Amino acid sequence: MTTPRVHLDLIGLVVADMGKALAFYRRLGLELPASADAEPHVELTLPGGLRLAFDTTDVVRSFDPQWSPAVGGPAMSLAFHCGSAAGVDAVYEDLVGAGYRSHRQPWDAFWGQRYAQVLDPDGNSVDLFASLADG
Known part of the structure; x- marks a missing residue:
């Protein structure tokens, strides 16, 4: 086969x-x-x-009657490119300002990206990122 x-x-x-x-x-x-x-x-x-x-x-x-939500942390994550390092900060501030939960404030990651994490309403991690070279 x-x-x-x-x-x-x-x-x-x-x-x-x-x-x-x-x-x-x-x-x-x-x-x-x-x-x-x-x-x-x-x-x-x-x-x-x-x-x-x-x-x-x-x-x-x-x-799936036996289904239950994951426990102990986010079950998955999605990552959204924000166009620029400043874009990461702006999107993060927009989401947190709208009442969504921050998981990690924006930081300059050692792998060369501006990065932040927020949680969606169901607790899934949503990553925000852009290259540091993109200002």
Whole structure:
């Protein structure tokens, strides 16, 4: 039997409150219609073709009754390029100023990037980054 060719096609996030989750990701530039806030499943295709999906806990439990959220820290993280080092600071301040939780304030990482971390409404880590060379 020939092994099928596989590729990453979709990243799925489980959310407790769709409206709160989508509001957070809209602030990071994702184009999600307001009508999606009341939906149990939402997905969008990102540039390059990768899909990002959001499912409520009720949807996940409908096909996996044993599902429970991860404990002990963020279950996953997404990283958003902010265009410049100053962009990292601006996006971080926007999110924290809007009431979202900081995980790590912006810092100059030893690997040559300006970096910061915030938590989305479900506790997932969201990394903000840009090259230090991009000012």
